[in-house]
Amino acid sequence: MSFLAVESLTRRFGGLTAVNDISFSVERDEILSLIGPNGAGKSTVFKLIASFLRPTAGRVLLEGAVMSGRRPHEVARAGIVRTFQETTVFKEMTALQNVVVAHQLGLAATAFGAYLGTPAARADAREALESAAEILDYLGLGHIRDEKARNLPQGHLRALGIAIGLSARPRVLLLDEPFAGMNLEETDRAVAMVEGIRRRGITILLVEHDMRAVMRISDRIVVMNFGSRIAEGTPAEIRANPAVIEAYLGRDDETIGS
């Protein structure tokens, strides 16, 4: 049984089939990338896996349990946590507050207990604070933790978005274009960060445009075009796959990535 299985996912918007019969599986502790030209349906697959969208057909399973049709927060609780494209964070909170508030899962006290300030609630708050500080330090955000998020530069915001995701104790982390808009040096750091997250025992599924990063970081790659899966394999296999080259470059014989 696969850790995360995507079975014949299809999603139509009116007459448009954004995702057409997509199947793939992600193994535990793997980094799997979903790539494809703009409009290929990658982000829709993401939303379907995180249950932010309901599939027209097909389903998603985590360790054999059906996730599709559950509400997003339930899927997050089951361990599938997504991040967002660009810089979706709580802008009016400090970095630390962002990450503390994201520690909603695995709390001992009920909301009512938290209201009353029971010992369990105080222990929760202490643990969340410690864990948040640790996550921020780990992602290199320790020095800006008391800055308001809206004052932070892009690179920090991207990392903060990942910190928020990590706080929800994911078993599978869905990263939506984590390297977009980064220069080479920033991408190198971000790649190291994603590899570090995997070493923490978190399986990673990422959607990305940056071929160089994807080729370096991925164990396997699934390629989509026009809503359908056109290839799947290791980075070396994908690089040599004529269908992929055609999808990206038209009929030409240049290789992609490097």
Next chain:
Amino acid sequence: MARHLAAASAPELARAFDSRRGAFALLLLALLLYGLVPAVFAGRAYWLNVMTNAALLSFASLGVWVTFAIGRVNIGQGAFALIGGYTTALLATVLHWPFWLCLPVSAVVAGGVGFLIGWPLLRLRGIYFAMVTLSLTEATRLFFLNTIRDNGGGVLNIPRPPELATPLAFYLFAATLLLLGCAGVWRLANSRIGWVFRSMRENEELAMSIGIDITRYRILAFVICSAMGGVTGGCFALLQQNIYPATYTIADSINFLLYCFLGGLEFVLGPIVGAFGLVLTFELLRSIQEFQALLYGVLMIVVMLFLPNGLLSLGAVLRRGRGGGR
């Protein structure tokens, strides 16, 4: 241990500071409500009633503030005040229940209606939610106008319990209610629930993605708001000893919002400062009769222009001004 202390100290200190400041603000409010107001207005029934009214309006606005906390502009509080008012009025006159029983039932009925209506309504955001809640106020008015046939939809001669017979006693009751409400909402805003509300106000999708059941928390905020509206309506019906469909109209629903805006949305005390400020200003302008509404409007515009974050942001604005001057 040392590492943990280092990790935890700054925000924990900040929180401790906040709670001290909150306790200080509550103490100040208690002193004003229990000390200053009775001392100034002792024996002046009219003014004590004005103060009672302001305290009750503050209480309802605190509820509206809670829905602001989840990022919804709620123009439906008048509806819940009417529902609470009629619940108390009908239970007291038809079933002869004592007021002290009617009031909690009013809260439960208004909160229950909020629960049922909130489920579908809270899916809406922004202007759509505002418009639907606005219609709710009008629909509730029409409902009571058409279901209660006598006295133009009114319920008259609501008996007052002997404990609340004097204006001063009623005022002290309203002041106590307000203090309790304020302490309760302050605690809410500063607990984990308050932070969950904040995260939803900023970005509901992101809140969902970290495992927050936003439907549940939205409903929670709306039910708290509605129940507070119901309590206000019940008390006001008793204060007036009657209630009519026009006791709470759209204008009242909008006023509850204005009190929040005027006082400042960032502050739990905001709706209280706003309500007392506006009610007092309106009463003081009464002496100039024909210009009352005009001046009132101009004052509001001036405050909103110069203090867009509300009256309570005055301190911060002054601090910034002084800092900039140096």
